Amino acid sequence: MKLLITLFTSTLLLTGCLASAPTYEDIKNARVEKLSDGALPQCEVAFGSNTSKWNQCISETPTRYNDDSKSTYKGSWIGGQPNGNGEFSYAGEGSYKGETKNAWRHGRGKSVYTNGDIYEGDFDVGRRRGLGRFELVNGETYRGQVDRTPKGAGVQTTKQGTSVEGNFSGWGSGRGDVKVTFKDGHVWTGSHNNLWRIGRKTAGKIKTPNGEIIDAEIEAIKTASCPTNSIKSCNVEFKFTITGLVGCAEFKGKEPSYSATGLPRQAGPIFLGMSVKNFECVLSTKLRDLTSEAGIARGVTRAFGGPMIVTERVGNLNLQHATAALYSTTVEVANLFSIPTWMRKPDSKAGKVFGGEISAIFMEDKLVLLKIGQPSAPASYLIKKYGKAKFNSKTVREKCVLGNKVVSQSPHFFTTWSWRDTNVVMQYETGTGLEGGNIDSGNSNWLFGSAKPPSCSANVQPKNVYSLIDAVAFRTITQAVDADKRIQQKEAEKIYKGF
DSSP states (O other), X not given: OOOOGGGGHHHHHHTTOOTTOOOHHHHHHOOOOOOOSSOOOBHHHHXXXXXXXXXXXXXXXXXXXXXXXXXXXXXXXXXXXXXXXXXXXXXXXXXXXXXXXXXXXXXXXXXXXXXXXXXXXXEETTEEEEEEEEEOTTSOEEEEEEESEEEEEEEEEOTTSOEEEEEEESTTOEEEEEEEEOTXXXXXXXXXXXXXXXXXXXXXXXXXXXXXXXXXXXXXXXXXXXXXXXXXXXXXXXXEEEOSOSSGGGXXXXXXXXXXXXXXXXETTEETTOOHHHHXXXXXXXXXXXXXOTTOOTTOOTTTOSSEXXXXXXXXXXXXXXXXXXXXXXXXXXXTBOOOGGGSOOBTTTTEEOOOEEEEEEETTEEEEEEEESBSSOHHHHHHHHOOOEEEEEEEEEEEEETTEEEEEEEEEEEEEEEEOSSEEEEEEEEEEETTSOSSOSTTHHHHOOOSOOBTTSOEEEOOEEEEEEHHHHHHHHHHHHHHHHHHHHHHHHHXXXX
């Protein structure tokens, strides 16, 4: 950004200074008689060429206003000094038109500098101070509070039309919160502190023209004609990179829905039938797609770290297996987990808190099975709300790693409560297991698989799992899986027929 304005500051402060060199306070507090009403006489005609005698008159031609100045002035005079409205022409330094006080630019006015830059606004004894507007020859503008340069609340607009609204402390410098508005309607908000540092990315939020708010980073970049990294010697433009989920504004809140017998079809904001995209938006978490990754076994989860999703073809069905260890999710989703408040690690600025673990199955982009580890609803609450449940207890042996060998840990006791009708199956399973192990007892590992087993020395933790299943869709999946197994068996029989 080319700014010659600041080079004139010290010179312009002295422009028109009286020989006695009054102080700032002297000029600021000086009382000047008011101009008389009506048309003013021409100074030279009324008082002669001695400007020290000019009073209550107007000069119609540019006149030197003291012996030490090479600058000229035309306008109204009081007490031998330029006062009121007039025009200064500074030798080699531009011009000024506006209000004056004792030969100083004071009040409202407009300065045009020799390099083409323009400032229009408040002046305070020769100094740009108050509210004003800069129009720079390089195409950039600023309007707002000024103290020589931008100082305080204002808006700086780049040559390309991107506006930056915040609290400025000079050209290309500011502090506190800032709003950047792009010509296409996107609005980024974040910190002003490092915004103008070329090449520096700053995290914040972008608001799209349709009102959606998304995580995004902004970066100051040099324009093609910019020779240096200095914000004061070239044009600067901004670009933003969206880091969050796009398109979530189209997914509105859903009213609670139930099956014909009263079983729920949703857990909080997550509901059966929702799409993968909707699921991501509710979690505020992008699922990493591992479908095309080489060597990925079906359902592998923690080996690659969540959140992730894998698509698999079973018969003529497309199934998506998703899992997410939600250490940072929306407050609404986090409330589904029985995580103590002190463990939630709230991040009020991002509106997110610590969550738990969620696994899900989608059939043709519709949620048909949901598992939530550590749900907040106790079994007694579910029984009271949904009635008598089918009760089952069993003992399982959880695998664990001892050295380099996979062994079995001591038995763990699991209890399952089940509610079902022709459309929905709801289950609540509670028991114990090793920290870092599967969230359930292993009865659905054909769907989710298993990552590396936990260490046998891991702590024993409660293993509570809440499941919600679309019964109709799940029967379709089960039939497809059984048919797929039969096909594989027939293929195997052909291979081994010659043995």
